[in-house]
Amino acid sequence: MKILIAEDETLSRRLLEKTLERSGYEVISVENGRQAFEHLSRPDGPRLALLDWVMPELDGPQVCGEIRKRTEQPYVYMVLLSSKGSKQDTVAGLESGADDYLTKPFNAEELRARLRVGERILHLEDRLVEAREHMRFRATHDPLTALLNRGSIMELLGRELGRSYREQASTVILLGDLDKFKSVNDTFGHVVGDRVLLEIANRLLASVRSYDFVGRYGGEEFLVVLNNCDPATAPARAEQIRMAIMSRPVHTTVGPLSITISLGLLLSSEWGPKSVEEILHETDKALYQAKAAGRNCVRIARPESPGQFPARLAPHRAHRL
Amino acid sequence: MREQSPEAVWNLPELLARVDDDQELARELLAIFKEDFPLHFRLLQEAIGARDLKNVVALSHALKGMFANLAGARAAAAAARLEQVARAGESGSLEEALEILRGEVAKLLPELDAYLEGVQR
Numbered sequence: 001m002k003i004l005i006a007e008d009e010t011l012s013r014r015l016l017e018k019t020l021e022r023s024g025y026e027v028i029s030v031e032n033g034r035q036a037f038e039h040l041s042r043p044d045g046p047r048l049a050l051l052d053w054v055m056p057e058l059d060g061p062q063v064c065g066e067i068r069k070r071t072e073q074p075y076v077y078m079v080l081l082s083s084k085g086s087k088q089d090t091v092a093g094l095e096s097g098a099d100d101y102l103t104k105p106f107n108a109e110e111l112r113a114r115l116r117v118g119e120r121i122l123h124l125e126d127r128l129v130e131a132r133e134h135m136r137f138r139a140t141h142d143p144l145t146a147l148l149n150r151g152s153i154m155e156l157l158g159r160e161l162g163r164s165y166r167e168q169a170s171t172v173i174l175l176g177d178l179d180k181f182k183s184v185n186d187t188f189g190h191v192v193g194d195r196v197l198l199e200i201a202n203r204l205l206a207s208v209r210s211y212d213f214v215g216r217y218g219g220e221e222f223l224v225v226l227n228n229c230d231p232a233t234a235p236a237r238a239e240q241i242r243m244a245i246m247s248r249p250v251h252t253t254v255g256p257l258s259i260t261i262s263l264g265l266l267l268s269s270e271w272g273p274k275s276v277e278e279i280l281h282e283t284d285k286a287l288y289q290a291k292a293a294g295r296n297c298v299r300i301a302r303p304e305s306p307g308q309f310p311a312r313l314a315p316h317r318a319h320r321l
Numbered sequence: 322m323r324e325q326s327p328e329a330v331w332n333l334p335e336l337l338a339r340v341d342d343d344q345e346l347a348r349e350l351l352a353i354f355k356e357d358f359p360l361h362f363r364l365l366q367e368a369i370g371a372r373d374l375k376n377v378v379a380l381s382h383a384l385k386g387m388f389a390n391l392a393g394a395r396a397a398a399a400a401a402r403l404e405q406v407a408r409a410g411e412s413g414s415l416e417e418a419l420e421i422l423r424g425e426v427a428k429l430l431p432e433l434d435a436y437l438e439g440v441q442r
Contacts, residue, residue, distance in 0.1 A: 008383075009383050009386050009387065010353050010357055011350055011353045011354055011357065011386075011387050011390055011391070012386055012387070012390050014349065014350060014353060015339070015340070015346075015350060015390055018340070018343070018346050019340075019341070022341065054379070054382055054383075083382070083385055083386050083389060083401075104386055104389060104390065105339065105386075105389040105390045105392070107339075108338075108339060108340075108341060
């Protein structure tokens with residue numbers, strides 16, 4: 001494990017280096033607080049630090065204070081080292097953000113034991129962060145396909161619509177629905193149906209750029225958000241996605257299944273400022289038209305007059321098959 | 322009146338315990354000290370002469386750390402006393418505190434030299 005030693009006094013620094021190298025640490029040593037802060041701020045910087053109290057540039061407590069101002073980076077466990085020894089000093093050191101405090105000249109065994117405490121705390125923090133990330137992923141992704149779930153993709157769509165309106169860019173929204181998917185489930189069972197959904201999700205992801213978004217909108221419905229997409233190329237992009245689904249069968253335990261998708265497409269630049277719900281409603285109408293046109297095709301949502309949201313709503317999409 | 326510490330001038334077993342009985346490291350630390358000390362001490366004398374209390378505090382603090390690490394408790398205590406005097410702004414006591422430190426260093430250095438000669442033989 002990496003450890004930072006910040007100590008301006010050569011003799012003490014050498015003693016610390018040797019003691020910690022013997023204990024198996026990968027030692028990085030610096031001579032002042034500024035260098036310490038720079039090392040600790042690096043993404044792959046040490047997460048354990050021994051900081052002398054009195055140092056040039058920034059002293060130990062100042063380094064602790066600066067490091068604690070950061071909130072996004074991983075936790076750094078910091079031990080202050082000083083020959084100061086009053087209760088007042090101890091309190092001031094800990095209040096600055098240090099985790100522990102050791103008086104010089106240090107006892108090597110005590111130093112090692114205190115650093116092991118630090119390692120345990122860092123390990124615990126890693127586990128908590130890992131658990132939080134796992135929970136965050138579960139809360140925002142679909143458990144079967146690992147695509148963004150409905151809530152997340154809608155939130156991202158809202159953000160992208162706002163951004164594209166502000167920047168006068170165009171966001172392309174594609175709402176896709178697998179054709180006659182119910183018959184796959186009814187005929188071959190849900191295990192096969194799930195296999196198909198998973199494969200379709202992978203093909204959708206493979207068909208878009210790394211900064212586009214793909215979400216599972218409903219059972220067999222998928223929502224694709226293409227950021228900063230040239231409106232002129234949008235229909236071709238939609239066709240590529242449709243072809244990626246249709247071009248080869250999905251291999252399942254019951255054999256290869258031919259799957260197709262119908263897509264509704266909407267160009268945000270043609271619609272002006274609209275709510276997510278309004279945009280999705282219009283895209284859904286286009287999807288309905290694709291179904292009505294015989295499925296396995298793309299239909300584009302066009303405003304009755306650009307920038308105007310039509311008053312009348314389309315037939316309910318529950319009639320789609 | 323000058324206080325006399327009952328502690329030994331130099332506690333070699335304490336130093337060896339601190340370096341996990343690594344004689345080579347002990348020798349390296351002593352060599353670092355012998356190289357760094359003269360400059361530190363000269364700067365300290367200059368700071369005292371100039372009544373630069375801030376620097377006296379910093380330099381005596383650093384010396385205190387060096388002596389403490391080498392297990393020179395009496396010299397460390399003398400450096401601590403000088404630091405304390407400077408912190409308290411007692412300019413009139415600086416020279417006296419410096420003399421005590423000089424006296425402790427004068428006792429410590431021959432012991433360190435003897436050790437270094439001994440391990441080199």
